[in-house]
Amino acid sequence: LWEKYGGDETDDKEAFQKSFIRHVTTTLARSIYNIDNFSAYQATAHSVRDRLIKRWNETQQTHTEADSKRVYYLSLEFLLGRSLDNALLNLGLKDNCGEGVKELGFAMEDVLDQEVDAALGNGGLGRLAACYMDSLATLDYPAWGYGLRYTYGIFQQRLKDGYQVEFPDYWLNFDNPWELPRLDVVVDVKFYGSVNRYTDEKGRKRYAWEGIDTVQSVAYDVPIPGYGTKNCINIRLWSSKPKRQFDLSRFNEGQYEQAVQEQMQAENITAVLYPNDNHMVGKELRLKQQYFWVAASLFDIVRRFKKSQRPWSHFPDQVAIQLNDTHPSLAIVELQRILVDLEGVDWDDAWEIVTRTFAFTNHTILPEAMERWPVPMVQYLLPRHMQIIFDINLFFLQKVEKAFPDNRDLLARLSIIEESTPQFVRMAHLAVVGSHRVNGVAELHSELIKKTIFKDFIQYYGNDSKFENKTNGITPRRWLHQANPKLSELITDTLGNKNWLKNLDLLKGLKSYVDNKDFRKRWVAAKHSNKVRLTEYIKKTTGIIVNSNALFDVQVKRIHEYKRQFMNILGVIHRYNTLKKMTSEERADVVHRVVIFGGKAAPGYYIAKLVIKLINSVAEVVNNDNSIEDSLKVAFIPDYNVSVAEIIIPASDISQHISTAGTEASGTSNMKFVLNGGLILGTVDGANIEIHEEIGDDNIFMFGNLAHQVDDLRHAHRYRNVPMDPSLQAVINDIESGQFGDSRIFAPLINTLTLGQDYYLISDDFQSYLDAQKLVDEAYKDKEGWITKSILCSANMGKFSSDRAIQEYAERIWNIEPVPVVTKK
Numbered sequence: 001l002w003e004k005y006g007g008d009e010t011d012d013k014e015a016f017q018k019s020f021i022r023h024v025t026t027t028l029a030r031s032i033y034n035i036d037n038f039s040a041y042q043a044t045a046h047s048v049r050d051r052l053i054k055r056w057n058e059t060q061q062t063h064t065e066a067d068s069k070r071v072y073y074l075s076l077e078f079l080l081g082r083s084l085d086n087a088l089l090n091l092g093l094k095d096n097c098g099e100g101v102k103e104l105g106f107a108m109e110d111v112l113d114q115e116v117d118a119a120l121g122n123g124g125l126g127r128l129a130a131c132y133m134d135s136l137a138t139l140d141y142p143a144w145g146y147g148l149r150y151t152y153g154i155f156q157q158r159l160k161d162g163y164q165v166e167f168p169d170y171w172l173n174f175d176n177p178w179e180l181p182r183l184d185v186v187v188d189v190k191f192y193g194s195v196n197r198y199t200d201e202k203g204r205k206r207y208a209w210e211g212i213d214t215v216q217s218v219a220y221d222v223p224i225p226g227y228g229t230k231n232c233i234n235i236r237l238w239s240s241k242p243k244r245q246f247d248l249s250r251f252n253e254g255q256y257e258q259a260v261q262e263q264m265q266a267e268n269i270t271a272v273l274y275p276n277d278n279h280m281v282g283k284e285l286r287l288k289q290q291y292f293w294v295a296a297s298l299f300d301i302v303r304r305f306k307k308s309q310r311p312w313s314h315f316p317d318q319v320a321i322q323l324n325d326t327h328p329s330l331a332i333v334e335l336q337r338i339l340v341d342l343e344g345v346d347w348d349d350a351w352e353i354v355t356r357t358f359a360f361t362n363h364t365i366l367p368e369a370m371e372r373w374p375v376p377m378v379q380y381l382l383p384r385h386m387q388i389i390f391d392i393n394l395f396f397l398q399k400v401e402k403a404f405p406d407n408r409d410l411l412a413r414l415s416i417i418e419e420s421t422p423q424f425v426r427m428a429h430l431a432v433v434g435s436h437r438v439n440g441v442a443e444l445h446s447e448l449i450k451k452t453i454f455k456d457f458i459q460y461y462g463n464d465s466k467f468e469n470k471t472n473g474i475t476p477r478r479w480l481h482q483a484n485p486k487l488s489e490l491i492t493d494t495l496g497n498k499n500w501l502k503n504l505d506l507l508k509g510l511k512s513y514v515d516n517k518d519f520r521k522r523w524v525a526a527k528h529s530n531k532v533r534l535t536e537y538i539k540k541t542t543g544i545i546v547n548s549n550a551l552f553d554v555q556v557k558r559i560h561e562y563k564r565q566f567m568n569i570l571g572v573i574h575r576y577n578t579l580k581k582m583t584s585e586e587r588a589d590v591v592h593r594v595v596i597f598g599g600k601a602a603p604g605y606y607i608a609k610l611v612i613k614l615i616n617s618v619a620e621v622v623n624n625d626n627s628i629e630d631s632l633k634v635a636f637i638p639d640y641n642v643s644v645a646e647i648i649i650p651a652s653d654i655s656q657h658i659s660t661a662g663t664e665a666s667g668t669s670n671m672k673f674v675l676n677g678g679l680i681l682g683t684v685d686g687a688n689i690e691i692h693e694e695i696g697d698d699n700i701f702m703f704g705n706l707a708h709q710v711d712d713l714r715h716a717h718r719y720r721n722v723p724m725d726p727s728l729q730a731v732i733n734d735i736e737s738g739q740f741g742d743s744r745i746f747a748p749l750i751n752t753l754t755l756g757q758d759y760y761l762i763s764d765d766f767q768s769y770l771d772a773q774k775l776v777d778e779a780y781k782d783k784e785g786w787i788t789k790s791i792l793c794s795a796n797m798g799k800f801s802s803d804r805a806i807q808e809y810a811e812r813i814w815n816i817e818p819v820p821v822v823t824k825k
């Protein structure tokens with residue numbers, strides 16, 4: 001019967017239409033004569049979901065049978081964006097499905113546009129996790145992602161009077177076809193309570209944690225299809241649920257509110273994603289989230305391992321666990337607890353297993369982003385874990401002491417415990433000590449962490465043992481093929497096939513067409529149609545009318561002082577006032593620009609929110625000033641997210657990645673822009689440096705001070721009287737004169753440059769920034785030269801595929817092999 005009925009979901013148009021209609025009438029319980037775009041989306045999504053589930057099942061079966069080593073990617077954020085278009089393209093269903101939908105009376109574009117983003121992440125770290133899952137699936141690796149199923153993802157951003165206002169992200173208000181609820185996969189997670197000591201049957205001292213508060217963790221599985229493969233992997237997201245629905249005795253006593261309190265507290269745990277990016281806020285609920293997620297995931301991983309009946313010593317040969325930043329570092333403690341307390345493994349053997357299993361990626365060097373939890377908080381919430389952390393630390397420091405006798409300062413600096421009042425647990429130290437590999441995310445960043453935050457660990461472990469680099473990557477499937485269909489088609493036509501989507505180095509083949517007239521014409525046409533699409537989007541979302549023939553200058557990313565959107569808008573003011581001083585004839589010669597901003601500020605980040613206000617105040621004045629004759633427009637696009645990025649990035653001529661040198665670990669949007677034939681204006685920071693190496697001097701605009709100069713410059717601002725850069729002073733004066741509205745609003749922002757000692761060194765880089773901008777204008781005037789640069793940019797981006805990054809992790813850190821799904825039939 002399986003053979004007979006099991007193969008219904010084929011990939012042809014007719015089979016798709018049959019599923020579509022079946023889902024309209026059964027899943028949606030609607031009449032086929034009465035459906036709107038949203039229902040059409042749901043029916044399409046469910047039809048695709050059926051096909052995904054089939055592949056997902058086959059993949060899980062294959063991996064179970066192969067019983068080979070798996071990697072588990074623990075990430076508190078997965079910023080997936082939309083799934084339908086991605087699934088259609090990865091499964092190779094787009095054409096058949098598109099035609100099928102069209103014959104049913106719908107336009108695929110409108111159907112795709114109905115989907116809400118899965119926005120379970122803040123920015124770089126979460127989107128990287130999503131790209132990595134795409135590559136793991138595409139390369140046939142046996143991999144799982146583990147995360148949390150937040151009821152509310154990152155907040156929705158709207159603008160009111162130029163200020164950011166936050167709204168809840170109701171992404172689950174309608175049914176979510178991209179998850180499979182596993183109501184039978186439930187794990188009990190305990191909190192609080194006490195620790196009992198006892199002697200076991202072998203006479204060993206043992207510890208047992210009696211937690212008093214139990215919350216249930218329910219699994220929701222999100223299938224991730226690979227491109228051009230049958231492989232479809234899984235992200236398991238946990239959702240919290242009360243152990244008991246309510247307290248019946250209280251209910252019967254009439255205490256209705258108290259009766260549901262427990263339920264509400266349990267549900268709180270996975271209610272909302274913390275909206276802070278690169279900034280630690282020590283909320284207990286966040287620590288609860290972390291443990292809830294880690295405990296459920298490890299239970300699941302250990303359960304799967306135990307099925308194979310192997311001895312514990314084989315665990316690291318079957319399981320690799322990657323910690324996406326320090327957020328899951330309690331997993332180190334939890335695995336040690338499972339092995340020692342529950343499984344009776346000796347401490348040293350257990351620790352060997354633990355450290356061979358875990359590897360840790362650091363994504364930031366900013367001190368304010370380092371996770372530290374107060375010891376009393378950990379002690380109260382997880383008493384046994386706190387003991388284990390103290391023991392891990394003790395054994396570690398004993399080894400350090402042996403290697404470096406009489407060096408108390410070194411011990412204090414290396415300690416997992418910060419000896420302040422109260423004490424703190426340094427999660428990064430825990431992650432380093434508990435992992436066999438630690439990596440940064442771009443070459444410069446990986447070097448810098450060895451000289452700064454992990455300097456003392458290098459002294460202890462030596463330079464080349466534990467620490468290495470894995471430069472980030474992005475998936476070309478979403479960030480070129482899906483987001484830029486015209487360019488993707490041109491590339492495929494030119495190279496003769498789609499192999500480049502699985503081997504991005506093949507883009508090099510485009511270089512021999514750089515002088516081909518027809519190719520160049522189509523290249524420009526693709527860019528221009530993307531710019532028209534963005535022009536329409538800007539009009540729809542902001543009301544601002546821009547000219548699609550102008551130079552599109554883009555900075556989209558989280559708003560943060562270190563990313564220096566402030567410097568960008570100060571540069572815009574400089575440009576505006578320069579334009580105003582010109583005569584009409586002089587202005588006739590300048591390149592018209594549209595300066596586009598987008599990005600969310602953390603709700604509690606006052607200065608970042610003021611930057612948004614300043615951008616909008618400047619936009620208001622500039623866009624309404626007829627005297628400059630459209631030579632400059634400024635737009636802040638609200639609610640920047642993955643699907644908005646897919647519209648903005650392919651339309652960019654130049655994008656800005658202008659962090660203070662040494663502060664941006666990597667950046668990944670820089671890669672997306674260049675892959676789409678956009679040039680970049682950047683500082684010598686993060687992955688900009690490696691992009692520069694790949695694409696060459698002629699195709700990138702670099703400026704500013706270097707990372708090794710930053711300390712001295714900051715020192716000078718603090719202890720000497722550094723004269724303000726005159727161009728910057730002029731811009732400050734313009735703002736203070738009230739040119740952009742009540743200047744008192746912006747005083748705290750201006751103060752960061754003066755009283756705040758300009759920590760991010762805007763004044764030190766400003767002149768160099770303006771000079772680089774001039775070079776951009778000059779280069780853009782040379783239309784043909786610019787096209788050549790644009791083509792060479794894309795052609796040289798092979799290195800930045802997330803496939804390359806994942807292959808490096810697989811070979812160097814995880815030691816896993818691909819396990820392809822072989823279709824029976």
Ligand code: 26W
Pocket residue numbers: 122123124125126128276277278279280281325363364369370371441472664665666667668686
């Ligand atoms: C505890 C608060 C908190 C929350 C998130 C601290 C740190 C984070 C993330 C690690 C911040 C983050 O997303 N970092 C970004 O990671 C990207 C992927 O590696 C890099 O490309 C970015 O440069 C880096 O800022």
